[in-house]
Amino acid sequence: MIPSTSVQTVVRPLNNATQQTNRRPSPHSRRFTIRTLLLWVLLLLSSGFFLALAALPVGRVASAAISVGVVAAAFVLGRFAQKFWHARTLTVLLLAFVTFRYFFWRLTGTLPPADDLLNFIPGVILFAAEALSFVLFLTSLFVIIDPLTREPVEPTGDPAFWPSVDVYIPSYNEEPELLETTLAAAVSIDYPRDKLRIYLLDDGGTDQKLANANPAAAAAARERRATLMALCERLHVTYMTRPRNEHAKAGNINHAFHQTSGDLMLILDADHVPTSGILQATVGFFQQNARLFLVQTPHFFVNPDPIEYNLGTFERMPSENEMFYYSIQPGLDRWNGSFFCGSAAVLRRAALEEVGGFSGDTITEDCETALELHARGWHSVYLPRPLIAGLQPETFDSFIMQRSRWTQGMIQLFLLKNPIFKRGLTVPQRLCYLSTMLYWFFWFWRPIFLLSPLCYALFGMEIYRINLPDFACFVIPHVFAAAFLSQFLHGRMRWPLFSELYEYLQSFHVSRAALATFLRPRNPVFKVTAKGQSVEQDGFSPLATPFILVTLVLALGLAMCAWRYGMYPEHRAAIVPVAVWNGLSFILSLGGLAVVYERKRVRRQERFTMERPAVLLFADGARIDVTVADVSAGGVGLDVEPRWRERLTHPDTPVLTITATETEAATTTGVRVSRLEMRGGILSVGASFAPRNRQDIVEMARFVFGNSVGWDSFLDRKRVQAPTFFGGLLFFLTRVLPRLGHVLLALPGAVGRILMFRAP
Structure with missing residues (x-):
């Protein structure tokens, strides 16, 4: 067995004075306790009143008037939500x-009669899907009713008595270039x-793999x-x-856990590059709370991600994960329910020792571990500050x-360690x-919601009376209130129709894995997600078949709605709601087609725009003032005066020094010029990094990834207030419709291959 390379460090325990201080709750935490108690009282009293009021039997006109009045009151009250937390509630x-x-x-007025089994059974299935999503709706409202926003807490006291930190970077099959960036940033x-102390935990070079029967x-x-x-x-x-x-990953981390001794552990995925301030922003919390x-x-x-890439939304609107990380997790934090997400987290060794390390009964070891420790009375904190940069x-x-x-x-967690019990x-x-x-x-209810109107459109079944x-008195107010509520709670994090699109795109394939887990909850095996892949040419994904078929069937459903509208005038009052429902489903399916018809995607390192002064120094003493225009893990883009073009064609390797700012130190590294072109009177220079030594590697990682201010700025640029439902629908169509020309050209061939039982 090849021995490991190691760095020896001295570990000192936290001093007793710090530990004693940690046991005293701060006035800040007491204030949150009082506020939480008041929130409970308000929730219980208001919920009981609204439940009783909602169940009152009233006519259509009165019901519509109540709904309009309530929404109007909510609109007015919502304007004070930023100032008064109870106004938000x-x-x-x-x-x-x-x-x-x-x-x-x-529940009381739309289900088919029980003796009409042909309609009753699918009607109950649809209602069950709605009921499950309604339970999620209620629990989600509880979670995000009063999110907790925290600021970083720096470590205090003598640094000699700060907790020691082990940085774990588990790896399986990632390439050395990617790992070098993450490791250099960690350094x-x-x-x-x-x-x-920093550890690369390599599961791709285990003794078992070295002894593989395949030479x-x-x-x-x-x-x-x-x-x-x-x-x-x-x-x-x-x-x-x-x-x-x-x-899998839990076993890899546990192996390191039992061979190391740091007071705290920073867990980083192999492609999660940390900022230099990640520990300065987080360790102080552990000093405050033992x-x-x-x-x-x-x-x-x-x-x-592939949805953002194929629809071109990455820089135009918030990403799908932002609602979870900037709305839901702060909501969980209010109730001491924020959980471990597998990376970008700092954990306390003493807590993990209490449960024998990281849990591994399920393939989501992160959430499972948090569940076990919360159940033992340990606390968690969520800090909504981006301190790593990763890959999707x-x-x-x-x-x-x-x-x-x-x-x-x-x-697995729901079945094996259900939180209710x-x-x-x-x-x-x-x-x-x-x-x-x-x-x-969602894999259960999303396809049901999408395809249910086809029961009436194609077969005349009345599963939703x-x-x-x-429709005007109950459904439209409900849809409007739900859209308003989503915009009120997540307006800067999630835009209309995109939650539904993500769920739809996952449902058909995820459902097979989900059903297999229900049958054998202990069978799932951890599979590493591939990163850094490419799409060689435009074309349908191998997984596109269900989305092509659904779109064709929904198009047929729309045609049948039009036919029924003309043929059965007496049924038009029922046909119109079905046609609207079918039409929205069809629009969603078109979005799915635009995504699974993947655009060519050449693998490359992501570049970040910036504007920083810098200097190029050559071996002969020549000096050129330049501006850093963009940067990636592998190189830099420079703006240079055109008069230096000839000098930059020389094959030598200049040294690039990026000027210091108020928040960042100067950075120096070797570079190699690879591209010269004129752009609007400016010479645009592409250069790859050519580090001369270890220090250059570390400095460049720090320059590219070390400061989270750039990540915050990028997120803020995308977080404009979400449009209304109709504005969101228009935006959705502007991203989808331009893609459909290519999709329609490729569709006949894809359908032919599907009919021959081949991937599209």
């Missing part, structure tokens, strides 16, 4: 009241050197281990592997693989975990 409850009224009407973290696989594992050991030695970090690949086991921070991504899956099939794993893990959790924590798990049942007056 009442606004949410008023809008939820409209949905309560809809649900009671739905540049601002923290006392004798308190910081080529064994040779590849040996080469990987040697390459990564050399990388770790160059960067002065510790390489660590293990005998066997057991229990019962704190976790500080979780958001996952910020520098590349678009680039192809649709890798995206589905990732989401299938998350779905399976959450269903988990001893030790508080009532709010039970509701928080339940809400998180229920979301991952409704007419035009009821």
Whole structure:
């Protein structure tokens, strides 16, 4: 076995004075306790009143008037929500009241009679889907009713007595270039050197893999281990592997956990590059609270996922994950329910020792571990500050693989460690975990909602008994209130129709993994999500078949609605709501087609725009003033005066020095000029980094990824207030319709291949 490269550090325990201070709750925490108590009282009293009012039997006109009045009151009250937290709570409850009224009407007035089994059975299935989504709606409102926003807490006192930190970077099959960036950034973290140890946990070079019966696989594992050991030695970090690949990521981290001794652990995925201030922003929380086991921070991504890439929305609107990291997690934090997300988090060793390390009964070891520690009375903190930059899956099939794993893990937790029955959790924590798990049942209700209008459009089945007056009095107010509520709570984080699009795109393929987990909850196996993939040419994803078929069937449903409208004038009051429903489903399916017809995507490193003065120094003493226009992990774009063009064609390697600012130190590294072109009177220069030594590697990682201010600015640029439902629908169509020309040209061939039982 090849020995590991290591760095020796001295670990000192926290001093007793700090520990004693940690046990005294601050006035700040007491204030939150009083506010939480008042929130409980307000929720219970208001909910009881609104439930009773929602159940009152009134006529259509009165019902419509009540709904309009309630929404108007919520609109007025919502304008004060930023100043008064109870105004936010009442606004949410008023809008939820409209949905309560809809649900009671739905239960009492729209189900087919039980003796009409042909309509009753699918009608009950649709109602069950609505009921499950309604439970999620209620638990979600509880979670996000009063989100807690925190600021970083820096460590205090003598640095000699700060907690020691082990940085774990688990890896499986990532390329050395990607790992070098993450490791170099970890080396540049601002923290006392004798308190910081960095470990690369390599599961791709285990003894088991070196002994593989396949000679080529064994040779590849040996080469990987040697390459990564050399990388770790160059960067002065510790390489660590293990005998066997057991229990996936949780097993890998646990192996390191039992061989190290840091007071705290920073967990980073292999493609999650930390900022230099990640520990300065988080360690102070642990000094304040001796019962704190976790500080979780958001996952910020520098590349678009396949939906964002194919629709061109990455820089135009908030990403799909932002609602979770900047709305839901702060809501969970209010109830001490924020959980570990697998990376970008700091955890306390003493807490993990209490449960024997990271849990591994499910393939979502992160949430499972948090559940166990919350049940033992430990506390968590969520800091909504992006302190890492990571990568998302680039192809649709890798995206589905990732989401299938998350779905399976959450269903495993729901079945094996259901929070409702988990001893030790508080009532709010039970509701928080339940809400998180229920979301991952979208694969059940989303296809049902999408396809239900076809029952009437194609077969004349009445599984949802409704007419035009009821549609106007109950359904439209419910939809409007739900859209208003979403905009009120998540307006800067989520735009209309995109939640539905993401759920639709996942549902058909994720459902197979979900059903398999229900049948055998202990069987799912952790699968690593591929990153850094490419799409060689435009074309349908291998997973496109269900989306093509659904779109064609919904188009047929629209045609049948038009036919029924003309043929059966007496049924038009029922046909119109079905046609509207079918039409919205069809628009959503067109969005799905635009996504699964993937655009060519050449693998490259993501570039970030900036404007920083810098200097190029040459070996002969020549000096050129330049401006850094953009930067990536592998190189930099420079704006230069055209008169320097000839000098830059020389083959030597200049030294680039990026000027210091108030918040960032100067950075120096070697570069190699690779591209020269004129752009609007400015010479645009592309240069790749050519680091001369370890210090250059660390400095460039710090320059590119070290400061989270750039990530905050990028997120803020995208977080404009969401449009209204109709504005969101228009935006959705502007992203989808331009793509449909290419889709329609490729569609006949794809349908032909599907009919021959081949992938499209």
